[in-house]
Amino acid sequence: MFLSKKASLRGKLEGDVTVLGPSEIGEGSILGIYTVVGYPTYRKIKGISPSLEAYDEVSEGAVIGESSFIRSHSVIYERVRIGKSVQTGHGVLIREDTVIGDGTVVGSHTIVDGRVNIGRNVSIQSGNYIPPESVIGNNVFLAPFVVITNDRYPASRRLLGVHIEDEAVVGANSVLISGIKVGRGAVIGAGAVVTKDVPPDTVVLGVPARPVMSRDAYDRKKEEYERGA
């Protein structure tokens, strides 16, 4: 257990937890057992003799809003800003300079690999990989094990993020190639490899992904499905 004297802890701890630097944990929030919050970036660690005390000195802390829940075995880096009523699953990694909006869910084992912007009321299911420079709007749904990339010609010197606009739905185990824009309300089928921009309100499927129907048609099928038809 290590709780920084610089931290503002208004939430509760499940058990053995590490909170580093001037981290702020909002009222009614919970930190799961074996989690680390405010972990310093490598640039900071390189120059020093490592220990939680030394990390605490260099960490700029993370901010977690009210009524949020960071479950066990997770690591939240410094300069992460998590909103209110955010829930993360177990074993989540959220690296530096990431912003996560109110009401968003981040599923178990998901990696948000730093410098990512995620909106409000986003549902990120388990095992997603979201690299630096990704931008995700509001009310987006990411099914399990979506893999987003940020380099079209690895390993290059240029990172180019994927932008996913509001209300989009991304299917399980799909791959989104660096630099594409997924339009507002677009739907990506499970297992798709998306190599080009997806227009708004368009459903794409396959490898490489191609348009197959409109969002309206998808929503009609969804309604039938929900009725059990």
Place this chain on the structure above:
Amino acid sequence: MFLSKKASLRGKLEGDVTVLGPSEIGEGSILGIYTVVGYPTYRKIKGISPSLEAYDEVSEGAVIGESSFIRSHSVIYERVRIGKSVQTGHGVLIREDTVIGDGTVVGSHTIVDGRVNIGRNVSIQSGNYIPPESVIGNNVFLAPFVVITNDRYPASRRLLGVHIEDEAVVGANSVLISGIKVGRGAVIGAGAVVTKDVPPDTVVLGVPARPVMSRDAYDRKKEEYERGA
């Protein structure tokens, strides 16, 4: 270290371990370091001030049979029932109301996301994702990073599980779409996206997956391969 007074601990602990509620750990079983057993569901936690003592009070516990091994950094929720001689890898998450039969293996980093039925002598390799409502028979083999889904039109209000019957083999990084049935002895190739039922003893491949041969033909190729041909 937190060991519930309500728990029946006949197994051994590697080190720092958390056991909550009336959990039962069978004779000869091992709990790995940094594991949590009997973790309460969110519904229970919401109403209370979180701490291991408070969780212990509300947890209904988990049952782990004789001679089983839960490896380090794993989380087992309340109302999970794990049989005898079950082995799980490191960093496994098994959520509530899951049943796992005797002799089954659950690979490292795998997520069994609650309300799942898994039979006996199943081999689940590393990094699988198995969502609520999934049903897996006996002697099934799931290769690494299989992703199973439970919603055909996400994010809908209807969950529809995948059923995998006895003796089926599911290839690495394949995706099984919500609601399909994988017949007894069927084989799914690596990387396949399976959108329809797979008939018994049938091998399917591709995106979307299509039949390519019978299980008999597969088994003959397998024998040749095992002979090194």
Place this chain on the structure above:
Amino acid sequence: MFLSKKASLRGKLEGDVTVLGPSEIGEGSILGIYTVVGYPTYRKIKGISPSLEAYDEVSEGAVIGESSFIRSHSVIYERVRIGKSVQTGHGVLIREDTVIGDGTVVGSHTIVDGRVNIGRNVSIQSGNYIPPESVIGNNVFLAPFVVITNDRYPASRRLLGVHIEDEAVVGANSVLISGIKVGRGAVIGAGAVVTKDVPPDTVVLGVPARPVMSRDAYDRKKEEYERGA
């Protein structure tokens, strides 16, 4: 915290760490919080009453070279040999009899599942799965969530590793089928399912993967991309 008396610890510890057997941690190396180094193989554990003291007695230890960094929540088995200036991400699992060369990076949540040879200056991104018998050369780049397999007809009695030669690039969420050789400088596109050998300096894409261009053509496109064209 458990530090074997048999271990040679010249590096530093972040906090609660377990080091078992005659492990060697080089000068300037760091072990992250909640990591376990020198974890014994199952064969060793089966015969004994488990505890860190008992594990310490049977463990053959792991070797980690100078200036390396094993981040939090990771497990390194006995008989692993990690070189100098190696960095691993959080929640990594590296099983027994694995060799990792100097300057290599192993991304967060990656599983190296034992008996794997990895060269120097390899970049393994997050969430990779690398099974027994895999051989990876020098300067290879593995994008996030690559899945490598080692059994062409699971579940067979014959494991046949994938060989990836120097300078190869493997795209995100691709699957490499057991037994294939990825030639020197070859490039595999994201989401590909690679069922056959890939010739040197050849770019392959798709399911199943097919050649689409030369490495020279790829490198020209990469240069244009890096210039922002």
